[in-house]
Amino acid sequence: MKHLWNKYKNSYLSYFLMYNFYYLSWALFSALISVYLMGKGFKASQVSLVVSASFLASMLVQPVIGAWNDKYDMKKVDTVLFLIACGGGIVFMLSESLVMIGASYSLVLAMINGVNPIMEKLATASPYSYGKIRIWGTIGYALGSWMAGLIYDNISPKAVFMAFVVTMLLCVAGLLGTEPAAGNHGQEQGGKREQGDALGLFKNGKYLYYLCLCVIFYGITNMSNLFIPSMLTDKGLDVGTASLVLSIAVFCEAPLVLFSYRFMDKIANKTLLFVAMGTVCVQCAVYGFDLPMPFIILATLIAKHPAGMLYIMVNLKVVNTLIDEKRQMTALAFVATLKNLAAIVFQNMAGQILDAAGYSRLYLICFGCMLGELALLGFFRIGSGNEKPLFVGKAAGGRQGEREFA
Numbered sequence: 001m002k003h004l005w006n007k008y009k010n011s012y013l014s015y016f017l018m019y020n021f022y023y024l025s026w027a028l029f030s031a032l033i034s035v036y037l038m039g040k041g042f043k044a045s046q047v048s049l050v051v052s053a054s055f056l057a058s059m060l061v062q063p064v065i066g067a068w069n070d071k072y073d074m075k076k077v078d079t080v081l082f083l084i085a086c087g088g089g090i091v092f093m094l095s096e097s098l099v100m101i102g103a104s105y106s107l108v109l110a111m112i113n114g115v116n117p118i119m120e121k122l123a124t125a126s127p128y129s130y131g132k133i134r135i136w137g138t139i140g141y142a143l144g145s146w147m148a149g150l151i152y153d154n155i156s157p158k159a160v161f162m163a164f165v166v167t168m169l170l171c172v173a174g175l176l177g178t179e180p181a182a183g184n185h186g187q188e189q190g191g192k193r194e195q196g197d198a199l200g201l202f203k204n205g206k207y208l209y210y211l212c213l214c215v216i217f218y219g220i221t222n223m224s225n226l227f228i229p230s231m232l233t234d235k236g237l238d239v240g241t242a243s244l245v246l247s248i249a250v251f252c253e254a255p256l257v258l259f260s261y262r263f264m265d266k267i268a269n270k271t272l273l274f275v276a277m278g279t280v281c282v283q284c285a286v287y288g289f290d291l292p293m294p295f296i297i298l299a300t301l302i303a304k305h306p307a308g309m310l311y312i313m314v315n316l317k318v319v320n321t322l323i324d325e326k327r328q329m330t331a332l333a334f335v336a337t338l339k340n341l342a343a344i345v346f347q348n349m350a351g352q353i354l355d356a357a358g359y360s361r362l363y364l365i366c367f368g369c370m371l372g373e374l375a376l377l378g379f380f381r382i383g384s385g386n387e388k389p390l391f392v393g394k395a396a397g398g399r400q401g402e403r404e405f406a
Helices: 002-008 012-030 033-039 044-071 074-094 098-124 130-154 157-177 191-203 205-234 239-251 254-258 269-288 293-322 325-357 359-378 398-405
Strands: none
Touching: 012 098, 012 130, 012 157, 033 044, 033 157, 044 074, 044 098, 044 325, 074 098, 074 157, 098 130, 098 293, 098 325, 130 157, 130 239, 130 254, 191 205, 191 325, 205 239, 205 269, 205 293, 205 325, 205 359, 239 293, 254 293, 269 293, 269 359, 293 325, 325 359
16 A cells, blocks of 8 residues: 555646646636526625625735744645635535525635645645646646536536535545645744745835736736627627536647647746736727628637736746745735736726726727836836746656656
């Protein structure tokens, strides 16, 4: 038994289980939340309240979870958080009142969202290249979305959340088998020093400037992704075709992830940021100027998920460039916190604009915001980051392992 465990530790299988079932669980739990709650008789406004509460909960806990992962053993912290998510999923499945549903849903998503920056970072600390690990997140999320509908229709709505608990436990099994190369800083650093280190992030002018860029990018992309389905149907696509386009769009990020080791450590931070932001800028222009449907579909496929995935990877590289390793989890958590805050603010503003002016005007405003962000990016001074490779794997044997297990 011990021999099998030693063989399993830090194997490609352990990272597959962790990433595939983390994202699969996330999709299972959240993909049909509006359908599930409205099927139980709740109003759309009550569903919005539940979802908004989960955003706020995630925003509050992410800096704390990031600090815990910097200070204590990463695997132990995240295992406890995932087990809490499992408990929250069971409570959610059994709840009938709006208060308990909202509290348990917020608890689960706070744990899952809170760990997300750490999960992305772990992919760069494995002995395998980032793409060969992170690709299972893309596949897992797509499978989870499909499985949620299948279970909901053919078994029962509550069975979706029981499946979530099972897949979350499989994720924990994978996590326990990993041995990431990133250092854990342990308790010996002490709470007082950790607090000072965390506050020290806000004395880093380049990091603060980068956070401003993140607010605009995440605000625009989160808002855009929310309204793309209804925009497609408003411009003439039927619901089935729009769903097909959006499903295909998920897989368009796969080549970027899979081949990230070929370019992410060779292209400078600023160039990668220009590409990600420029892609979203073009996307907003296509929607805003109301170009023919083939161009709108093409922009959706090229930009919706690939630009977001590229930014996820660039974010890891930028933080790795600007922040010392001991505080990177905390720095990534602050970025994720701002992402949630920007989503709340921009989505509410977009709703008001959409009601008053329509989709084309909304996306023209987004196009203007992205042009402004590109101008701000021109003044951002940051090193290339290529001297600290992240995406090629941390062990000499990583590539061999990929060939054996991929």
